[in-house]
Structure formats: C-alpha cells, structure tokens
Amino acid sequence: MIKEYSAKDFIPSHIFECGQVFRYTKIGDENYEIISKDKKAIVEKQNDKIILQADDLDYFENYFDLKTDYSEIKKELEKVPGLKDAIEFGKGVRILNQDPFETIISFIISANNNIKRIKQILENLSKSAGIKKDGFYAFPTLEQLVNKDVDFYKQLGLGYRSEYIEKTIRVMLDKQFLIDEIREKDTSDAREYLMQLSGVGPKVADCILLFAFQRYDVCPIDTWMKKIYFEFFGINEPNVHKMRDDFIQLFGEHAGIAQQYLFFYKRSFVD
C-alpha cells in the first residue's frame, strides 16, 4: 500500500541519520528503506509530500509520529540561546516511536561503539536470529533470543556486550523486568527501572525512554554532548549527572529533542 502525507517538519535524511535508529538504508535522495520490528517501509520526500509505502501503514504512521506538531516544539526550543543553528540544520528531524524491545537491545549494543559497526551488528543479529521476511530479516523477538548463549553474540561481534544482552534476555524471560511496567511510571522511575537491566546505564536508559516511550524530558549524555557542554556552559564539567541536569534545566520538557538537534548538528562536521 502507498499513501501520501504532508512533508511539513519531515525530512527523511534528518530523521534517519540523527542517530536514533540503525536499521535503515539510503536508496536515493531523501529516499530510504526502513525496517522496524518485523515490518518494512519505503519513504521518499518529493517536494512538499512524503510518500510512504508499506504493508502496514498504520504502524508507520505511528512510527513517524505524524500527529505531533514539531513546529510548536521548535518554536519553543529556538528561544534557548545556542540552539537555533542546530534546529535550522536539523529542521526535518522527528523522534520516532520505535519498538521498545528492539530499542533496548539496540542501544545496549550502541554503548562505546560506532554507528557503522552498530548497524552491522544489528543486521548480523537479525539475519541470524530473526525470521526471514520478503527481502529482509525481522528484528529478533525475545522468544527468539532466549536460547542464545554468550558465544552466539560474540560471533556476531558484540564483544563484551554479549554478556549484557544474554543477562538482559534472561531477566526479561524470568519476568523480573516487564516492558509494560515502564509506561506506568514517571520518567525518573522508568529510568531507574530500565537501569536494572545489564548494559543499561544512564545514557542508554535515556535513549530508550526518548526513542521508544516518547519521554522527551530526558537528555542522553554521550561523548558528543560532553563536547557540546562547554559551548553552552563555558566550563569543563566532569560530572555527567550534573551535565544532564544542567541541560534539562536549560532546555526544559523537550530536552531530549533538543539533544537530537545538537547531536545531528555536531556530528555533521565530522562526516
């Protein structure tokens, strides 16, 4: 099925290459293939229209969060000194509604890793544990990973993160961690709950909350945000926790979205 949408506040390259998601392939100018969970879509921007092609359009309408008005959010954030350039640069960024399980596993793997290799590992994982669909491999489910041991992950190149994934899968299987519990908690409690998982620390927890639970009042502090901190506050702050608090105080309830504009902007100078 195929359907058209307004391209207001929607630029595929900004959405996919701002670091929130890994299973995408550029197939042309503002034309991307995206795999989420066990579904695939093709997205292309043509002038002021977004053309979306997928078997499950409902899923991807929610995935792209088409109901949220980013003009309002950007208007608020632009008032913060130092954000305007980054927002202008990444004006087509939207925060996706990603699958919680896939996001948890993906961002455990993302820790102290580079994006190119993260993408490769997630493809390896899908190919070797997910089911084959029409022309792609679905992301593995919890059930498909419960029988995998540490060596399985090591062979896929996960390195020392193999133990984290294996433990996390086991805890989920034992029902000591329930994804649905997260929705019931406020952001702070949800963050603590997520950090029970092996391989989930403050930064990964923030990414999961931001990318899979629409919690915008977080601020993932990675190596890039550490570099950006000095530009905003003029000091070299060694305490990551304080950095996060300072950013959230400055950016407000949409700090997580501000962080995405900054991450995308800062990284663009390297690539």
Next chain:
DNA sequence: AGCCAGGCCCATT
C-alpha cells in the same frame, strides 16, 4: 599506529 566510538560494570574510597 593509535585514538575513538551514542558507556557500562565493578571495585574501591
């Protein structure tokens, strides 16, 4: 060749 990557775990203080 050596530093770095969307950091976390664990021991120690």
Next chain:
DNA sequence: AATGGGCATGGC
C-alpha cells in the same frame, strides 16, 4: 555518592 580502571571490536 563519586571516582577510576578495564573492556571487544573495528572505523578512521
């Protein structure tokens, strides 16, 4: 609560 060392692997 906070600090510091160690860590698999590969991109650049």
